[in-house]
Amino acid sequence: xxxxxxxxxxxxxxxxxxxxxxxxxxxxxxxxxxxxxxxxxxxxxxxxxxxxxxxxxxxxxxxxxxxxxxxxxxxxxxxxxxxxxxxxxxxxxxxxxxxxxxxxxxxxxxxxxxxxxxxxxxxxxxxxxxxxxxx
Numbered sequence: 001x002x003x004x005x006x007x008x009x010x011x012x013x014x015x016x017x018x019x020x021x022x023x024x025x026x027x028x029x030x031x032x033x034x035x036x037x038x039x040x041x042x043x044x045x046x047x048x049x050x051x052x053x054x055x056x057x058x059x060x061x062x063x064x065x066x067x068x069x070x071x072x073x074x075x076x077x078x079x080x081x082x083x084x085x086x087x088x089x090x091x092x093x094x095x096x097x098x099x100x101x102x103x104x105x106x107x108x109x110x111x112x113x114x115x116x117x118x119x120x121x122x123x124x125x126x127x128x129x130x131x132x133x134x135x
Contacts, residue, residue: 001051001052001053002050002051002052002053002054002057003049003050003051004049004050004057004073004074005034005047005048005049005050005073005074005117005118006048006050006061006071006072006073006074007045007071007072007073007074008020008044008045008046008047008048008064008069008070008071008072009043009044009045009069009070009071010038010043010044010045010046010069011043011068011069012041012042012043012044013068014044014067014068014069015038015039015040015041015042015043015044016040017067019064019069020033020046022063023048023050023060026060026063027052027056027059027060027063028052028056029050029051029052029056029057029060030050030051030052031048031049031050031051032048032049032051033046033047033048034047034048034049034097034117035047035096035117035119047074047117047119074118076118076120076133076134077118077133077134078099078111078113078116078120078122078123078131078132079111079113079131079132079134080109080111080130080131080132081129081130081131082130084128084129084130085109085126085128085130086130087102087107087108087109088109088127088128089102089109090125090126090127091109091121091122091125091126091131092109094121094122094125095121095122096117096119096121097115097116097117098112098115099111099112099113099114099115099116099117100112100122111131118133120133
């Protein structure tokens with residue numbers, strides 16, 4: 001089974017179509033919505049993790065693109081430089097997936113990479129430059 005994260009950019013005329021539903025129903029994929037920004041009459045953005053065979057994933061993405069949705073593979077990665085981190089916790093409350101948490105015993109900020117969706121909020125918020133984004 002293949003697991004991949006992709007960002008789907010929906011044009012405003014496609015926001016109200018059940019395209020993600022078709023990923024499961026017609027292509028047999030499992031999907032997890034990691035982030036969504038969808039507003040009527042505006043472009044929508046959906047970060048999803050897809051799971052299925054290589055063939056299922058490729059066919060599904062081909063279909064999505066045929067519906068004028070731009071598919072962007074998630075190729076960026078977030079990392080934490082513990083040498084720069086002063087454990088100020090500015091990032092902790094901003095992280096939408098709780099990938100950053102304060103250790104109640106030590107007071108240190110811990111980064112849980114498996115929970116991270118690479119949204120970049122922590123990178124912008126960190127006053128010490130401890131959070132990095134790589135492509």
